Amino acid sequence: MKRIITVQDISCVGKCSLTVALPIISAMGVEAAILPTAVLSTHTMFQGFTFHDLTKEITPICEHWKKEKIAYDAIYTGYLGSFEQLDLMKKMFADFKGKKTLVVVDPCMADNGKLYTGFTQDFAFAMAKLAGLADVILPNMTEASFMLGVEYKPSGYDLDYVKDMLKKLASLGSKKVILKGIEFDKPQPGIKNVKGKIGIACYDAKTKKFSFYFHEKQKTSFHGTGDIFASVVVAALMRGASLEDSYKLAADFVEASIKETVSHKNHNTYGVDFEACFPLLLKKLLKIVK
Numbered sequence: 001m002k003r004i005i006t007v008q009d010i011s012c013v014g015k016c017s018l019t020v021a022l023p024i025i026s027a028m029g030v031e032a033a034i035l036p037t038a039v040l041s042t043h044t045m046f047q048g049f050t051f052h053d054l055t056k057e058i059t060p061i062c063e064h065w066k067k068e069k070i071a072y073d074a075i076y077t078g079y080l081g082s083f084e085q086l087d088l089m090k091k092m093f094a095d096f097k098g099k100k101t102l103v104v105v106d107p108c109m110a111d112n113g114k115l116y117t118g119f120t121q122d123f124a125f126a127m128a129k130l131a132g133l134a135d136v137i138l139p140n141m142t143e144a145s146f147m148l149g150v151e152y153k154p155s156g157y158d159l160d161y162v163k164d165m166l167k168k169l170a171s172l173g174s175k176k177v178i179l180k181g182i183e184f185d186k187p188q189p190g191i192k193n194v195k196g197k198i199g200i201a202c203y204d205a206k207t208k209k210f211s212f213y214f215h216e217k218q219k220t221s222f223h224g225t226g227d228i229f230a231s232v233v234v235a236a237l238m239r240g241a242s243l244e245d246s247y248k249l250a251a252d253f254v255e256a257s258i259k260e261t262v263s264h265k266n267h268n269t270y271g272v273d274f275e276a277c278f279p280l281l282l283k284k285l286l287k288i289v290k
Helices: 018-027 055-067 083-096 121-131 141-148 159-170 225-238 243-262 274-288
Strands: 003-013 031-042 051-053 074-077 102-105 176-182 197-204 209-216
Touching: 003 018, 003 083, 003 225, 018 031, 018 225, 018 274, 031 055, 055 083, 074 083, 074 225, 083 121, 102 225, 121 141, 141 159, 141 176, 159 176, 159 197, 176 225, 176 243, 197 243, 209 243, 225 243, 225 274, 243 274
Parallel strands: 003 031, 003 074, 074 102
Antiparallel strands: 031 051, 176 197, 197 209
């Protein structure tokens, strides 16, 4: 069985970060090891949440793993809260990345044109350097703009703009780029039915191939869906799925999870009911893996 180590914070209540990564990766038939960077009583949509930084625990944990000769088939980082944690991840990559180890960086730091509270442009540039060490990165349009130091465009861009952004992201050093949250105002050459849809663009720097996938945009958004998407992608890759099949599976699962959640009249707002959609996820997974 393949083993993924995922590095991000954990909220005791609220579906995001490790709270979704652990069950999703496990359900998809891959061992999920975790390295929590912080523990929160709830995720940040709640008021008055508690927060305990675990940065000082990262090095002792990694040193113990090295002593025990524990190895990983993939290293997957999510939300990292400080420059120090970024530096610690660089060391972790150096210590645990074998010849066949897949490194995936999800640069969780911004959305809807704004950086999350506490982050700066300098942090975004530092995240870009970490992303350059990865095999696969999964930024949204906002995160991509900040990492590249370009103005965020909420709309009005075209296919050439997206392709150029993908190439620039790959030039940071990552071999494969999955760019999320793309919305076109007008039809684009080679892409059908984009009106009212949101999509994903992917670029493989080795093959120079672009690929795209668009699906229905949901009226309601939820905290943690980006973490769900990234977790499905990494686990699917570990199961032997192609990159294109992996991000399509992830997008379909997120969409299904949102629809499942809003189908309930009194649904809560702190996460999607992804657990109810596991049968769909696993059925689709079995169709794309070897």
